[in-house]
Amino acid sequence: MHLFPDAVLFITLVSTCAASLLSIPLIGANRPSVNFKRFQPHRAPHRLRASTRVKKLLGLRNNIHRGPKPPDSWKTGPIVDFECMRKAEKPPVSRQDIELQRQNNMHYGKINVGTPGQEFNVTFDIGPSPMWILSIQSTLVLNWEKHQKYNFESSSTYINKGKFFQLKYSFGEVGGYISQDSVSVAGLTVVNQTFGEAIANLDVFADTVIDGVVGLGFRNISHNNETNLLDNMVSQGLLEAPVFSIYISRLGRSDRPSYLTLGGANPDFFTGGFTFVDLTVPHRWQFQMDRIQLFGGKYIFGNGGCQAEIRFSSSMLVGPYADVDRLNAKLGAKNSSLSGPYVLYEFDCSEVDNLPGVEFIINGKKLSLSSKDYVVKWFQEGSITCLSAFRGRKDFTEVNESLWTLGHVFMRGFYTYFDKANSRVGFAKAKH
Structure with a gap:
């Protein structure tokens, strides 16, 4: 339906008055009216259907513009020639x-x-x-x-x-x-x-x-x-490429913040080369891990291969309860009196510096995580408790019963490279 200028002005004035009477912020008078009580969380967002009234408001808004902009600017926006941008004198940066x-x-x-x-x-x-x-x-x-x-x-x-x-x-x-x-x-x-x-x-x-x-x-x-x-x-x-890397500083250190590097990897944050492994699940940072071991293979966990996933939103190292319980026992940790969503284990703080490295075997390469990374110090009421970052959970299904979630603790030890272009993830020893 085409709206003549007089009609648009009349409807705009009516909408403004109505917004004032109903105490609706004028800043949103042109935007769709949303009743979030009608949203059903179990439905995917793209399947939501707007009401007839909302559709009319959307149609009206597309014919309203601010200041000197022509009405079509609401529909098309600025025209960008991406090919021209690629040929510009300023080349793409390798990392940021x-x-x-x-x-x-x-x-x-x-x-x-x-x-x-x-x-x-x-x-x-x-x-x-x-x-x-x-x-x-x-x-x-x-x-x-x-x-x-x-x-x-x-x-x-x-x-x-x-x-x-x-x-x-x-x-x-x-x-x-x-x-x-x-x-x-x-x-x-x-x-x-x-x-x-x-x-x-x-x-x-x-x-x-x-x-x-x-x-x-x-x-x-x-x-x-x-x-x-x-x-x-x-x-x-x-x-240049859809890749990024993450460096996480050690807890309690104020001399260097953490960094996200877009487009590549920053050699200031790691030492040595990367160990790369292909993703096993499309569109997730999940891969095959050969095993986890102690003392050069004397004690093995997840032997025969298990799945691991890098998760930046998680802080700890979470795995199958039986493996985690046995791993903590071999490290000398005991069940903690502290409560939480997982079973917690704690070390004698005087022995932390003498604890062995935990070795993650990935794509045939050994990545050793030191106790400085897998022991978390908990400060409470003037005392310090040294907790293990290895946490076990019992709620695995048959599909993911061998999955390990590698969060901040793992990423603090290893600078992590996320390569979307080649569907792989890489690890290098973090430089602290």
């Missing part, structure tokens, strides 16, 4: 480092969204998670004052996508609008990056300073199959 801070076992870095840039603290997910940041339209965020919120009206490069998104995590849900804008990280600017503006159920990072998530994993299982930030950096000629 992003400094990471740590809070509540989560690492986060800074990005800028929009023009001019609005700064946010985001955690980088190595899995298939799409990008989302908090929206200024949300009123459901705990500890609101701790967070930065995206204001689409403040950005001259914002593009309305007219869609919704909803994501379900193990620790909470988020939902909101899908938008598009420029995103800058470590001096690299991606144009027309799609992301979610989160406005509902936002207690996910309530106790942190984190304002959103940026996914770096494989594209084809991402939300709505949208291209993530790393892949767009490659397609727009900013990086």
Whole structure:
């Protein structure tokens, strides 16, 4: 249906008055009305259906523009010649480092969204998670004052996508609008990056300073199959290859932060060469591990091969309960009186420096993790408890009963290289 200018003006005035009477923020008057109570978590986000009223509002919004922009700018956005960008005088960089801070076992870095840039603290997910940041339209965020919120009206490069998104995590849900804008990280600017503006159920990072998530994993299982930030950096000629590396500093050390390196590996963070292994599960950082052993093979765990997965969102080393229990016993750890989601083991703190290295055999190569990495010191009421980072769980199914999850503790010992182009992951001794 075509709306004449007079009709558009009349409807806009009516919408503004209605927003005022209903105490609806004017900043969101043009955006789709979302009833998140109707969202069904068990349904995939892309299968959600907007109501007839929402569709009408979306149609109306596509004919409204701000300032001197022509109406079509809502539909098409700026025209970008990617081929021209690739041939530009400035060649793609081989790598770019992003400094990471740590809070509540989560690492986060800074990005800028929009023009001019609005700064946010985001955690980088190595899995298939799409990008989302908090929206200024949300009123459901705990500890609101701790967070930065995206204001689409403040950005001259914002593009309305007219869609919704909803994501379900193990620790909470988020939902909101899908938008598009420029995103800058470590001096690299991606144009027309799609992301979610989160406005509902936002207690996910309530106790942190984190304002959103940026996914770096494989594209084809991402939300709505949208291209993530790393892949767009490659397609727009900013990086040479879709690879990244992570360095995690040791706990209690303030002289060097952790780093995410986009596009390659930084030799300042590792020593020696990489041990590479192919992925065994498509679109996940999972691979075949030969075994785990102590004292050069005197004690073997997972003999005959087992599956292992690198998980940046996990802090410990989690494996089958029987193997973990026997491993801790051979290391001299005893059951701890501390409680938690897993069975905990603790060492005599005076013996920590004398503990042997735990050897991970990957693709025929031995990677030895020292006690400086697999012993975690727990400070409580003026005392120190030395806990084992090896945790066992009993809830495995037949499919994943041999799976080991290698989190921060493993990555602290080994600089980890994620190669999406060749579906492999590599490890080198971290330089601390």
